[in-house]
Amino acid sequence: MIGIEERLRVMLTDVAMATNVQPDARDLDRTQRRPAHSSVRPPTWRRRGTVVALVSALLASGGIATATVLWQLRATESPFNVDGPLYCSGLQFQPPSEVRAQLEGMGYNVEWQYQFSPSESALRTQPPDEGAVIEEIVLFEEEGSALVLVAPFDPADPLHQRLVRNEDDLC
Amino acid sequence: MRETTAGTTGPRWPPEFVRFYEDEFAGLVRLCRLVVGRLDVAEEVAQEALLALAARWQVVDKPVSYARRSAVHGCYRHLKRAGMERALVRECLPQVVPPTSDGELWDALQNLTPRRRAAVVMRYWQDLDDACIGEALGCRPATVRSLIHRALNDLRRAVA
Numbered sequence: 001m002i003g004i005e006e007r008l009r010v011m012l013t014d015v016a017m018a019t020n021v022q023p024d025a026r027d028l029d030r031t032q033r034r035p036a037h038s039s040v041r042p043p044t045w046r047r048r049g050t051v052v053a054l055v056s057a058l059l060a061s062g063g064i065a066t067a068t069v070l071w072q073l074r075a076t077e078s079p080f081n082v083d084g085p086l087y088c089s090g091l092q093f094q095p096p097s098e099v100r101a102q103l104e105g106m107g108y109n110v111e112w113q114y115q116f117s118p119s120e121s122a123l124r125t126q127p128p129d130e131g132a133v134i135e136e137i138v139l140f141e142e143e144g145s146a147l148v149l150v151a152p153f154d155p156a157d158p159l160h161q162r163l164v165r166n167e168d169d170l171c
Numbered sequence: 172m173r174e175t176t177a178g179t180t181g182p183r184w185p186p187e188f189v190r191f192y193e194d195e196f197a198g199l200v201r202l203c204r205l206v207v208g209r210l211d212v213a214e215e216v217a218q219e220a221l222l223a224l225a226a227r228w229q230v231v232d233k234p235v236s237y238a239r240r241s242a243v244h245g246c247y248r249h250l251k252r253a254g255m256e257r258a259l260v261r262e263c264l265p266q267v268v269p270p271t272s273d274g275e276l277w278d279a280l281q282n283l284t285p286r287r288r289a290a291v292v293m294r295y296w297q298d299l300d301d302a303c304i305g306e307a308l309g310c311r312p313a314t315v316r317s318l319i320h321r322a323l324n325d326l327r328r329a330v331a
Binding site for chain 2: 004005007008009010011012013014015016018019021022023025027080088163165
């Protein structure tokens, strides 16, 4: 009987062989991210406004649209990326008060975007009493400020527990 | 002016980087597809990883390792987002049709935690050793052995 390791090799090779890719270096230009390479950056108010608008749209639109918003947010150079200042910092899914302490310790002025429900959110200067940080913290390095997205979070919820386990597993 | 095969309006990519891109892109996409499951996402993640490398091309010592590490982390981020979306929006994402006849094992692989999944893919598809996998995952070789051991146990249970 074929063992699990051999079965894995066969299955993975099968999928890899079926994945046809034609590299084209011109694609690099098409997918180039603005903040990392552009010498011309939009003004601060516009960058911040864009982030707030994207965060406000998060969850309000749901489903595929949410995935799109998340994808757009990713283009703002998440500090959780490899080499980013918050990579494996342990801030994910932490309560706002703890995140505030860490970010202020790093010298940032912190603002909060709290998503009450899929359709309601608000920008605040004080950390919400509930919820947890979910993935997105946008650092405005030039201003020394940070915008933190907070969403309702239930530690007893199995789905949320799985997210935390995955996060722990990553770092 | 240095010659490049990239577009005329974009940045001038170093020729060595363009060659690297052409050699490595397909492999990175396959790695990402085996980790995230979806080809469209895999292409995006691989592209992002190579862009990150392009920005640091002059200072990165081991570009293959850097690109692999960056791609694996990109996969993590995608999987985490997909999980968050399910948890917060409470809507199911479209199911990915298993691109293999061994759908049972493919589904079991998708249910591993992202780190275990990446470790298994790099070991059993790329035949990388513990040190190389550890470099990509940002952990010690002993941790890699543990991840793979646990992943295999999970897979055995799932397909038993």
